[in-house]
Amino acid sequence: xxxxxxxxxxxxPIILGAIAISGEAGGVITRDMAAARGSAxxxxxxxxxxxxGIWAVPRF
Numbered sequence: 001x002x003x004x005x006x007x008x009x010x011x012x013p014i015i016l017g018a019i020a021i022s023g024e025a026g027g028v029i030t031r032d033m034a035a036a037r038g039s040a041x042x043x044x045x046x047x048x049x050x051x052x053g054i055w056a057v058p059r060f
Contacts, residue, residue: 008046013039 017035 005046009039009043012042 013032013035016038017031
């Protein structure tokens with residue numbers, strides 16, 4: 001579980017930067033900021049999943 005969590009946190013910005021989903025044609029800093037924003041959005045879903053799991057464990 002820890003390896004998957006750290007893998008998502010560490011490599012998501014690298015993957016997003018490599019595929020350049022933002023379509024921005026700026027410099028290095030612009031691309032890094034776009035990758036950071038995308039990573040933050042994905043990490044919010046990860047946090048939501050953790051909280052949902054913590055809520056669901058005592059109920060099932």
